[in-house]
Amino acid sequence: MSFFSTPIEFLKGVGPSKADVLKKELKIFTYNDLLRHYPFRYIDRTRFYLISEITPDMPYIQVKGVLISKQVIGDARRKRLSAIFQDERGGTIELVWFQGVKFVEKTIVVGKEYIVFGKPNFFNNKPSLPHPELELVAEAKKEFQTALQPVYSSTEKLKAFFLDSRGIMRLQNNLLEQALPHITENMPSAVVERYKMLPRVHALAQIHFPTSPKLLQRAQARLKFEEFFFIQLRLLFNKKVNKRLHNGNVFSTVGNHFNGFYKDHLPFELTNAQKRVLKEIRLDTISGMQMNRLLQGDVGSGKTVVALMSMLLAIDNGFQACLMAPTEILATQHYNSIAQLLQHFDLEVGLLTGSTKIKQRRIIHEKLENGELKILIGTHALIEDKVKFNNLGLVIIDEQHRFGVEQRAKLWKKNVRPPHVLVMTATPIPRTLAMTLYGDLDVSVIDELPAGRKPIQTMHKFDSSRLRLFGFLKEEIAKGRQVYIVYPLIDESEKMDYKNLMDGFESISRAFPPPEYRLSIVHGKMKPADKDAEMERFKRGETQIMVATTVIEVGVNVPNASVMVIENAERFGLAQLHQLRGRVGRGAEQSYCILMSGNKLSSDGKIRLDAMVRTNDGFEISEMDLKLRGPGDLEGTQQSGVLDLHIADLAKDQAILAEARVCVEGLLADDPELMKPSNRTVRNYFEQRGVKTISLEKIS
Template sequence: MPAAKPKTATLDSKLAKLGLRSDMDLVLHLPMRYEDETEVVSIRAASLRGGHTSQVEGVVVKNEIAYRPRRQLLVTIADDSGELLLRFMNFYGSQVKQLGEGVRVRARAELKHGFFGAEMVHPSYKVINAGAPLPTSLTPVYPSGEGLSQTMLRRAIHEAMGRVDWRDTVPAPLRAALQLMDFEQAVRLLHYPPADIDAYALETRNHPAWVRMKFDELLAQQLSLKRAQQSRRQRGAPALVSTGALSAAFLAALPFRLTGAQARVLGEIRADLRQPYPMQRLLQGDVGAGKTVVAALAAAQAIDSGYQAALMAPTEILADQHFRKIAAWMEPLGVKVAWLTGSLKKKDKQAASAQAESGEAQLVIGTHALIQDTVNFARLGLVIVDEQHRFGVGQRLALRAKAGADMVPHQLMMSATPIPRTLAMTYYADLEVSIIDELPPGRSPIVTRAIDQNRREEVIERVHAAALEGRQIYWVCPLIEESEALQLQTATDTHAMLAEALPDLSVGLVHGRMKPADKQAVMDAFASGAMQVLVATTVIEVGVDVPNASLMVIEHAERFGLSQLHQLRGRVGRGTASSVCLLLYQSPLGGVAKQRLMTMRETTDGFEIARRDLQIRGPGEFLGARQSGQAMLRFADLETDQWLVEAARDQAAALLSVPDNPIVAAHLERWLGGKEEFLRV
């Protein structure tokens, strides 16, 4: 008996690598597909169905290792109707003995007609006794890992099903209202579907058993997120109640009026900041919608209330844009705005840190440098994180922790990458979401064209003409240095080419590997109008605001994602001149690249682009760093199961309205094992 313990321990460790630690984890490890082993056809019948997957049964009449052209095991089986070759290109010595002459075998695979007649290549097979019964249900195929065979998984799952508590965690009235199957019935059917089941509904996950699993998964996620929101509201935060002299003077000094959408969103944020629990709000707005001024007005409310605010951006260029714009608004009103980035000289960095720690700096703007251990704040009341999806959870928490152990600051996260409604409902259910859905007046529409790069000379002529009319041009490239693998035009080569082709124009170059001071000098020259053409990598993706720039050329546009293309296009169209975005592409285009370029030509609506981006990429890639280390939904599909998301959200709210509801605890224990791994921070 002692010999069995290491074996079990090894199996447990292999299962643990798949995240299968409890019996319920195993029970909810559902098949990814099924094989139909409920029927055996004759070898002759299978031959007539060539190209289809069939299961045959026969006795081994020949077994040999051949070398044509490489080492392979050839096993011939026969039944009353004929013979069939089973070909194994990779095999173990034990298989040669196992498939010896006279052995009865059941084999399943797609049957092909090769040079030596009918054959199956690498079939799944079983050695059986004559008259062995056929399975009565479809055979599940599970997601697996190294050293875990399907047989081991099936046995472990079957044994776990005999030990779990099957009591339903969704109340009967709710199951009836949503026409949901019972939990145990649904799970057993998915592990052991009968042979006569609707195979299409099973495969597309539209079967009622799959619907029940999707609903339960979504309900667990919604409950977890909403509970996180509730627990946050029980923590103290400074009530930033004052919108006094600074806020009033700031609004009065602005050279423009807020749009209706900006005013509405500002009202939502102000109401949140007045609460004694921490705001957790996501501010969404399309490129150029005016999120920065709203964030600055939120910071003014914190300062009016006697607290500090901090704004963190993912790149120095974006942080610098914020600093210049907000400091120009606030410093004439007597506000001390500090600037803190990694590239500052040690003396300047220490000075900025001292201003934050003493409270002299009422607003601190910077990059990741804000979360260094050496940076502390006197009274941090509001944290603003721009392009929040570019930061990991840990980085955002580190900034929030700067308020000290006894207080949680309010948090405003901003994103110019609009998040589709279903995605926001699912993955941001713990956040309040504000949307600026209106662009400032006077913005010019952007016309987008896709052009084969063979027409590069025409594009250069267009750049020259635009510059002679007094306009400025961005030319964006995806790489800095030559890559033989991708063969992309590089920023450095393009800069040299354009400088030669346009000798009467000032052509600048900016990329991520330049020294910050050199980068800033180029950006300043472009912003002032002294430079007509700016060749850049994607460092100008967000935050750059030059109203006179009206032409954007994106080199190798097929290499960029939709979100990035939309962000880059948003650098033009910020003034009154009509603006154009030219997408240079390399033929031939793949299917996904065609979809992206077509979308860019058809719409400038960030939310529509985000919806299509979600369709193309799926939620995992779309959400980026926010999901780092977090499990994605395994069963629900946000595109096709939107009605279930809404039902789960509504039911989660209803269940949580009952204090200490045991149903909530039981459901979360079943689906998240008490860990609540879906919690977002």
């Protein structure tokens, strides 16, 4: 067992009870976990204030002086500890504790000289310090001689075990005293020299106990680069191993199905972006290596046609193809649109979902196994063991972040030689996130909309404009158009949100009374069959207004719908607003997205709504969403298992990530197996973390 894999309970100052709470609260199990629990900010402890200098805008202050009195006030139910603290000039300030009163009252001593640190409160122009840190001046001289004091994240449960920020700092000090001789370099010396990096041992010492702002900055830069470097190394190394291990089926022929569709049945001319992506797929499928490609394209950019033409390429070469979607609605929509596009071909398209009847399932299973059924579209029902293909050559996964890795991997095993894989998303992914989450995939982007599509006009309106809004909706309906009105049902169990939807439906019903107007309603509490029936009524034009929650975010394609009204738009994230907006603008007519909000908006809410009004570019929206929310909140990041970031930030450190990727690409181009002596440190560090070869079940 290496030094850094030592269980945390063996560290001086921890023991079994503190170890348990560290594991539960901070996921700190070993010495390495603690070492990588980096400070989230630093406090300049070189500056001492006089009490007379304290102002309300100070985030924190540090004062040196003497405790001159202490008193417990109140009864057993509501008591507090009040202490008066005096500085060298005679200024006084009240120190107050509302929790841990008994313990603090015992530990602080009147007449002793302390350093007091905390965030000041002001009441009637008089400052006080609630729950300050106190440290005897005599003790402070012995401990942690650092100009910048680290501040560590903690929790109330940790604080109950004396593991507040200062308690964790003591543990870090205990660990570093032992750890420094064991810290080895993990980067090639040439990389360290090229980027003028701090050696790893110095970086880890400085990140916890910096001796100057400049050295702290260098330590942060080194450790951020290191995190990105090893993420990219794992992804790109896996990509190379994957290509070497998995021979791909060769689609050598561009035959009658592909050519016939392209020449005679393509409903519109392909954009240059679609042609470019098809060429990339074509090159992948003749390379002799398995394709693993991510296709990004904004809502309405024409991914389905690219997917279909890729399927036809597989069929021309004697293979079957399948498309897996996350919901029955989306799977059915793909089925209907692909069946419609192939109506002039003698090609059967199958649909397999949870709702498929047993008799129909048996027919599909039989036709798949004998090779009669060439294209199968469905939900996760496709990955059931009973579903066996005759010769599966291409797997397409739509909205792939909604599937777990294990679910997707089951499709690999449906053929002796793993099929080519194309994963698609209509959620534009920021470049840095794509490099990190999908760095082992080749990436294609459709960044053009089909000709004839008019940009959606987006407007932000306040509740006071509701009557004018209803007038505008009536004008659009009079032209034969249809309207979505979406409410933010954040949690299906929240009664308040459900009430908002139902209240909204009632007010809309009054403003748009039958028989002149017909309404549909869709929400997550409905049975799937009822939900589908309402959506179908709207799709057929039997209702003019669809009142819904975000269940219509993905899956409904109604070219006649020209207006999307989003209620309480400030409660949505940018990516979700953009997805909802993409439900309209499917036809040739001018479409509109109207963002309704209350008059009081947070600064973040205003930034989001202003961005939506300013641009229709999904990639610009996604970059802003990353900056506002961070990567952890974006769809797909939590289940990926890739974003093991302790200090680097995808939104703020994009330049470091890009540089780390270029560095890794150069390293692997020069030494694909990391066998050169100069790369031994990298390989050792890499393999210590169990990254020897790619998991054969990994897709994305």
